[in-house]
Amino acid sequence: MTLSVPAPPAAPPTAPPSNVVRRGDGRAALGFLAPSTSGFLLFTLIPLVGSLAISFFAWPVLGRRRFVGLDNFVELLTDPIFHRVMLNTLVFVVVYVPLNIVVSLGLALWISPRIRGRGIYRLLFFIPTVTPMIANALVWRLLYQPGGAIDQAFQTVLGMPAPNFLGDNRWAMAAVILMSVWQGFGYNMLVFSAGLDAIPQSLHEAASIDGAGPLRRFWSVTLPMLSPSMFFAMIMTLITSFQVFVQPYALTAGGPGVATETMVLHLYKEGFQQFDLGTASTIGWFLFMIIMLVTALQFLGQKRWVHYDD
Amino acid sequence: MTVKTIRKRALAVAAAAALALAVAACGSDGGGGSTTSEGKTTMVWNMWSGSTAEVDAWNHLSQMVTAKHPDLALDFQTSSFNDYWTKLAAQASGGDAGCILGVQSYRAPSISQLLVPLDDMLAGAGINAADYDPSIWKALQVDGQQLAVPYDFGPLLMFYNADRFREAGVPIPTTSWTVQDFISAAQSLTSGGKHGFAVYPTIDSVTPWSLSLEGTGPLNAQGELDLTQEGFVKAVQWYADLVTQLKVAPQVVATNDATPALNSFIAGDAAMVVDGPWQLVNVMDQAQFEVGVAPIPAGDSGSHSQVAGSGFGISQTCPDPDKALQAIAVLTGPEALQYLAEQGRAFPARTAQQDAWFSPELAGAKDGLLAAIKNGVPAPATENYQQVNQLFMQYGVEAVNGQQSVPDFLNSVQQQAG
Numbered sequence: 001m002t003l004s005v006p007a008p009p010a011a012p013p014t015a016p017p018s019n020v021v022r023r024g025d026g027r028a029a030l031g032f033l034a035p036s037t038s039g040f041l042l043f044t045l046i047p048l049v050g051s052l053a054i055s056f057f058a059w060p061v062l063g064r065r066r067f068v069g070l071d072n073f074v075e076l077l078t079d080p081i082f083h084r085v086m087l088n089t090l091v092f093v094v095v096y097v098p099l100n101i102v103v104s105l106g107l108a109l110w111i112s113p114r115i116r117g118r119g120i121y122r123l124l125f126f127i128p129t130v131t132p133m134i135a136n137a138l139v140w141r142l143l144y145q146p147g148g149a150i151d152q153a154f155q156t157v158l159g160m161p162a163p164n165f166l167g168d169n170r171w172a173m174a175a176v177i178l179m180s181v182w183q184g185f186g187y188n189m190l191v192f193s194a195g196l197d198a199i200p201q202s203l204h205e206a207a208s209i210d211g212a213g214p215l216r217r218f219w220s221v222t223l224p225m226l227s228p229s230m231f232f233a234m235i236m237t238l239i240t241s242f243q244v245f246v247q248p249y250a251l252t253a254g255g256p257g258v259a260t261e262t263m264v265l266h267l268y269k270e271g272f273q274q275f276d277l278g279t280a281s282t283i284g285w286f287l288f289m290i291i292m293l294v295t296a297l298q299f300l301g302q303k304r305w306v307h308y309d310d
Numbered sequence: 311m312t313v314k315t316i317r318k319r320a321l322a323v324a325a326a327a328a329l330a331l332a333v334a335a336c337g338s339d340g341g342g343g344s345t346t347s348e349g350k351t352t353m354v355w356n357m358w359s360g361s362t363a364e365v366d367a368w369n370h371l372s373q374m375v376t377a378k379h380p381d382l383a384l385d386f387q388t389s390s391f392n393d394y395w396t397k398l399a400a401q402a403s404g405g406d407a408g409c410i411l412g413v414q415s416y417r418a419p420s421i422s423q424l425l426v427p428l429d430d431m432l433a434g435a436g437i438n439a440a441d442y443d444p445s446i447w448k449a450l451q452v453d454g455q456q457l458a459v460p461y462d463f464g465p466l467l468m469f470y471n472a473d474r475f476r477e478a479g480v481p482i483p484t485t486s487w488t489v490q491d492f493i494s495a496a497q498s499l500t501s502g503g504k505h506g507f508a509v510y511p512t513i514d515s516v517t518p519w520s521l522s523l524e525g526t527g528p529l530n531a532q533g534e535l536d537l538t539q540e541g542f543v544k545a546v547q548w549y550a551d552l553v554t555q556l557k558v559a560p561q562v563v564a565t566n567d568a569t570p571a572l573n574s575f576i577a578g579d580a581a582m583v584v585d586g587p588w589q590l591v592n593v594m595d596q597a598q599f600e601v602g603v604a605p606i607p608a609g610d611s612g613s614h615s616q617v618a619g620s621g622f623g624i625s626q627t628c629p630d631p632d633k634a635l636q637a638i639a640v641l642t643g644p645e646a647l648q649y650l651a652e653q654g655r656a657f658p659a660r661t662a663q664q665d666a667w668f669s670p671e672l673a674g675a676k677d678g679l680l681a682a683i684k685n686g687v688p689a690p691a692t693e694n695y696q697q698v699n700q701l702f703m704q705y706g707v708e709a710v711n712g713q714q715s716v717p718d719f720l721n722s723v724q725q726q727a728g
Contacts, residue, residue, distance in 0.1 A: 061399040062423060081726075146561050147503060147579065166563035167711050255564030256707035257714075272396045274697055 054281040061275035072282040082283075084258050085266045088173065092262060093241045096177050096184075100237055101230070104185040108192035109222075122193065129186035137250035140179045141166065169259040172252055176260050180247045188233045195229030196222070227306045235298055242291050263287050343408035344629050351633055354408030355384040356401075357622075358394035367655050374649075375640045382637055384410070392568070395696065398424075402625070409628035410637060413458035414620045415449035416514075419693045425623040426631050427455040435635040437642070442659050446619040449688045459642045462656030463619025464587035465686040466518045467678055468492075468607070469572075472600040474499055474581040483604035485681040489523065492582075492607040496558035499581040506558040508571035508580030509549060511706025513699050515571070515584050518606045518615035520545035521687060525611030528698075529690045535698060535728050537720040546709070547716045554712035564707050586618065587679055591654035594671055603678035605685070617686035619659060698727045 055073070058066045076082045111121045128136070143149045144165040154162035165175040199222065207217045223230075245264040248254055254261035254269070261269075263283060271280030343354035355372065359365050365388060372384040387408060389397050395417060401407045402424050413421065432439070437459055439447050446463035450456065468483065475482050480498045483491065496506030509515070517527050524541030536542070552559045559580065567573065575583035576596050584606070585593075593601055605613045622641055624634045640646060647658040651666035657679070658664050668676045692698065701723045709719035 061403045062421075141563070141565065141567075145563050164561045164563065164711060166565065167561050167707050169708055169713060172564060250566060252564035253566035253704070255704045256711070257705050260564070269700075273700055275399050 051281040051284055054277055055285050057278045059276070059278035059281070061277060068278070072278050073286075076279065076282055076286065081258055082266070085261050085263055086286075088258070088261060089242060089244070089263045091173060092177060092180075092244055093238065096180055096241050096244075097234070097237050099177070099181050100185050100188060100241075101233065103181060104188035104233070105192050105230075107185065108189045108196055109218075112193065112196040122190065125189050126186040128183050131183075133183065133246045134250050136179065136183055137247070140175075140251060144175055166252055167256055169256050172256060172259045176248050176251055179251060180241075180244065183247070184237070188237060191229050191233050192226065195226045199225045224307045228308060231298075231302055231306045235295060238294060238298070239291055242287065242294070343406070343625065343627065344634075350381050350383060351630065352383045352385055353410060353628070353630075353634060353637065355386050355410040355637075356394070356398060356408035357386065357388055357410075357412035358391040359388045360390065363653075364655065367650060367653055370649065371641050371646050374646055375637045378640050379633075379636055382633060384637060395421075402627075405627055407625045407627055409625060409630075409634045410641075411458075411623050411625050412620060413450060413623045415446065415460075415463075415618045415689050416691050416695050416699075418450055418457055419452050419691050420696055422452040422455075422457055422693075424625055425457040426626055426628070427457060428459065428624070428635065429456050431632065431635050432456065432459075434632070435639045437635075437639050441662065443617075443661055443683070445617040445683075445686050445688055446621075446659050449617060449619060449691075450621050450623075458621035458623035459638050460619050460621035460659035461642045461647060461650065462588065463617055463659050464657045464679070465615035465617045465682040466515065466584050466586055466606065467615070467675075467682050468604045469575060469583050469585060469590070469593060470602045470604060471575070471578065471581045471597075472602040474504075474578075474599070475602075482602065483607070483678075485605055485677050487604060487607045489607045489609045493556065493558070496552070496582065497556065500558045504578075505560050505574075505580045507552060507582045508574040509552060509559045509710060510562055510569070510571040511549075511703055511710045513702040514616070514618070516546055516549050516702075517690065518584060519549055519609070521614035521616065522606050522611055523548060523609035527616065527687075527690045529692065533692070535692050535724065537702075537724040537728075538717070543717055543720055546720060550710045550712065550716055553710050561711050562707050564704070587657045587675070590672060590675060601674075603675035605678055605682040612685060613682070614685050614687055615682055616689040617683070618689040621659070694727060698723070701727050 056067060056069060058068045058071070107121075107125055111118050111125075115121075141148075145151070146161070146164050146167070150165070151162040154160060163171050165171045203221050203225070204217055207221050212220065243264050244262050245268065248260040248262055248265050249268070252260045254265050258266075264287065267280050267283040267287070270276050270283060343356075345352050355368075357368055359368060365386075368386055368388070372386050376383050385408075388394075394412065398407060398411065398421065402421075407424060411421075411425070413425065418425075439456075442460055443463055446460040447456075449463070450458040450460055470483055472482060475495070478498050480495045481491070483495070492507075499506035513528055520542050521527055524545050526539060526541035526545075528535060528537055528542055530536035530539060553561055560574070562570065569585065569589070571580070571583050572585050572589060572593070574580045576593060578597075578599060587603075590601070590603065606615050607613060622638045624631045624638070628634050642659070644660060644663055647656070647660050647663040648666050650656040651658045651663050652669065654667065654669060654672055657667050705714070705719050705723055708714040709716050
């Protein structure tokens with residue numbers, strides 16, 4: 001396209017700031033917004049509304065579609081398997097998020113002083129985050145499986161076999177969470193590491209002069225100053241862990257039984273293995289509502305503990 | 311309206327129009343999977359494949375079609391076996407499936423409404439049922455209608471690690487071996503962290519044992535799923551006991567690996583495994599030992615396995631089914647199956663071409679495979695076989711490891727899928 005774009009009229013340098021909305025810019029703005037807005041409409045808003053519509057239908061991929069009202073919602077709410085799937089997701093979130101925050105914060109604190117090879121540590125800790133999940137899952141399966149590395153270590157040290165981590169319904173979720181923490185802490189660690197670097201050294205020095213020990217300084221200076229980063233990390237980790245899919249899909253495929261089946265994995269199986277798009281869309285909306293609610297609660301709660309330095 | 315606003319509006323309209331065009335270009339290029347230009351028809355051929363060598367083989371077949379019918383060309387589109395069914399369903403729901411579709415016998419009932427019944431057209435295309443193995447020909451029928459023409463088939467077989475048998479001084483399995491022979495071999499071969507056998511709780515791998523031990527499969531006489539019938543429950547219990555009681559097979563794990571038992575065999579950890587002849591060329595290629603082939607050992611009801619295989623059908627949306635069947639006649643014709651057999655890719659569904667499969671490297675499989683074919687029965691299939699298979703595998707892990715009782719496991723799968 002060769003269209004000449006008129007330059008925006010330069011404001012007279014002495015003019016006072018005007019808060020009069022100039023009409024006419026709206027259409028040009030619309031033109032410039034069109035690419036991203038259309039993308040949003042096409043790939044986010046319309047599918048979102050579409051999935052809401054589908055959730056009111058019995059919608060097999062093949063065969064006749066039928067309006068069923070709220071049946072899909074009622075069926076899911078009364079389905080013991082879906083209860084288990086929601087519980088699994090909750091367990092994953094409740095165990096994974098604090099573990100992830102503790103590990104990433106701990107490592108960020110460890111490498112925060114200007115120690116030698118700090119960049120190398122950062123890089124090392126970030127590697128799991130950028131390696132492909134499928135490759136991770138393959139390696140972890142070799143560790144976990146009977147006769148695998150962990151099992152062999154057990155045999156040598158304790159003289160007894162290790163639990164069958166991926167075949168035992170009491171261990172499978174723990175195995176998935178452990179792998180997820182290993183895979184996921186790097187990103188938050190970088191966020192915390194940057195947040196720690198941004199805390200002015202003078203605050204620590206002032207606190208030391210006032211007689212605060214290391215623990216007191218951590219509690220009263222570092223943590224409050226880091227709270228915006230922690231809030232961000234917490235929100236993002238919470239949302240992505242509610243949406244957890246790849247880890248159980250690649251490692252255990254949701255099994256044994258439904259011991260590691262999470263909401264998104266269940267959604268995938270309903271939609272693309274059982275070809276029941278109505279139920280799959282309904283699960284999507286359940287998840288959407290849960291995530292909305294939890295995120296809203298976090299935003300409400302942030303006043304109590306997040307300190308913005310302004 | 312000033313000149314400036316007109317220009318701005320033009321800009322906005324142009325941007326929107328350009329986007330609309332771009333979006334339209336991304337859209338589908340029309341349904342039906344067939345286009346005709348200058349007297350030449352190009353048809354879309356949807357088929358699964360697992361390796362580039364396999365894709366090359368299929369493309370070679372597609373050239374055979376054009377060589378025989380110069381007015382016909384096939385546009386080969388492929389995905390992995392598991393993705394194939396997802397993609398097919400998605401395309402079909404948009405009226406966009408290809409003209410020629412790969413059909414596996416287990417899954418034929420679940421996609422029967424996508425396919426054109428071929429019975430009245432076969433003779434016109436020169437396809438004669440008598441040329442094919444009757445068990446696979448029948449396995450591609452749904453409600454008595456022929457929905458696809460087979461290209462390959464096979465019963466499940468016992469693969470064994472001949473080196474391990476010789477080292478342990480255990481007699482090599484014969485075509486007349488029994489379940490007792492199997493158990494004592496498995497026990498002798500289990501030691502030092504290695505096992506005699508590898509299991510994975512798929513309904514397909516349990517069925518041959520159920521047929522041989524109890525004379526029953528997972529379906530009842532009416533062809534409905536009946537996992538809780540006495541014989542089948544006993545057979546699954548026997549299968550789980552191999553892990554929990556006899557300990558001749560290792561515990562299983564929940565995994566998204568499609569063939570964990572076979573992989574443990576290839577790695578040399580298990581000395582025997584049950585799988586299909588379509589895997590043999592891959593197994594020979596990867597295993598560092600001599601691979602032997604035997605039929606399923608005979609139980610009280612003899613030695614039996616279900617026969618499964620694949621073929622090609624025509625989608626309901628295909629505008630020219632007669633032309634599509636001409637192409638299928640070539641794809642499943644003697645030359646094409648001879649070619650696939652010589653490559654070791656597919657054990658031919660045409661009886662006359664079967665010898666070509668037993669090339670020097672696969673020659674050792676001949677007795678075992680022929681014995682198994684002789685006693686094969688059509689594969690059990692229900693409309694939701696895919697779902698049954700998935701649930702069986704998912705919940706079976708706990709049953710095989712002894713965390714859940716076998717009757718409870720079968721009850722819960724039956725309830726969810728029945």
